[in-house]
Amino acid sequence: MIDVTLESVSKRFARAGDTAAVDDVDISIAAGEFFTLLGPSGCGKTTTLRMVAGFYFPTSGRIRFGTEDVTHRPPNKRDTGMVFQNYALFPHMSVAQNVAYGLKIRKVGRAESARRIEEALGQVHLAGYGDRRIDQLSGGQQQRVALARALVIRPRTLLLDEPLSNLDAKLREETRVEIRRIQQEAGTTAIYVTHDQSEAMAMSDRIAVMESGRVRQIGAPQEIYHRPATAFVARFIGRSNVLSLPVVTAAAETVTVGLPDGSETAVAAPADHGLRAGDTALVSVRPEHLGLTSTTEAGALPGRVTEVEFTGMATNLVVEVAGEPVQVAAIDVPDGITVGDQVGLRLNRDRMWVVRP
Ligand SMILES: Nc1ncnc2c1ncn2[C@@H]1O[C@H](COP(=O)(O)OP(=O)(O)OP(=O)(O)O)[C@@H](O)[C@H]1O
Ligand SMILES: [Mg+2]
Incomplete structure (x- = not known):
């Protein structure tokens, strides 16, 4: 668990004209905090998260994990666990093989791997599912495998990009409670992306509301709900x-x-x-x-x-x-x-x- 700081971070894509996808963003996330980037489609949430993960480098600005400057460090050198919207699991492999992925890359030994895979599956309430094939699981179970795969490497930060959007309404509500529980138990700093304001309010310690690449307000759910900074935030949050x-x-x-x-x-x-x-x-x-x-x-x-x-x-x-x-x-x-x-x-x-x- 570690604090994450974005200092004046901007990202311009070569072909996207003059407008910045992410424009001069300042965010300080405390160690162990559940922090959400919330905003409408195209506002720059995924781009921001991908810069924290290292899949994109900022055009300008700095990103720090604690006191370490990670701005231009590749993803595999950042100790981040990432959960994608479409899970990005290997369908032909077993649950355990999927979860093992990050451990293999890190050359963790067999016995230690087996122990940590069982532990991660236990955390997401899938103990005993290691031998199942991914295509034999429900959407909600697949989502939890993706979470176990991110947790097994014991990341310093857990990054989640709309991980619930493929689930039906009831399962979304159940799974958001699960994700929050797992994050609390693991004590990991989490950055969560969603365009769903009720999901953001239910799960987060604090929320950054984004519009057109800019952060319009950062605050606890109650603060953003009762004292929105701008007309946009007021209309977007409820x-x-x-x-x-x-x-x-x-x-x-x-x-x-x-x-x-x-x-x-x-x-x-x-x-x-x-x-x-x-x-x-x-x-x-x-x-x-x-x-x-x-x-x-x-x-x-x-x-x-x-x-x-x-x-x-x-x-x-x-x-x-x-x-x-x-x-x-x-x-x-x-x-x-x-x-x-x-x-x-x-x-x-x-x-x-x-x-x-
Ligand atoms: N690889 C890319 N090349 C060019 N433009 C991009 C690229 N990725 C994103 N963009 C542009 O940057 C802006 C922000 O995109 P981003 O994916 O961060 O939005 P988002 O908030 O995650 O939206 P959504 O809720 O639809 O996922 C958009 O205008 C998008 O078209
Ligand atoms: Mg996105």
């Missing part, structure tokens, strides 16, 4: 409404904004919000922090229902307020609510938060 509201007064960590019904409300803001009276603030409010009520309730914003979707646990609605669509997720809605109904929207003002564009 659905969020980002309302444009006029600033009436601005103070150090509070901005008072005008609401569509003519009332005003104070909203928490980051210290560096830079807003002044007369500016337009972007205010994030999550669908679950809005409630439906009657049009006559004091303080409720009047709106008209334009979409209703029942999902089981919650009902998702779109309510048009002053011409703007607002997403609402409500546990309790009046029976028979339907498109066209006039409703009142109750805002959980404590949960509103000012974001940067």
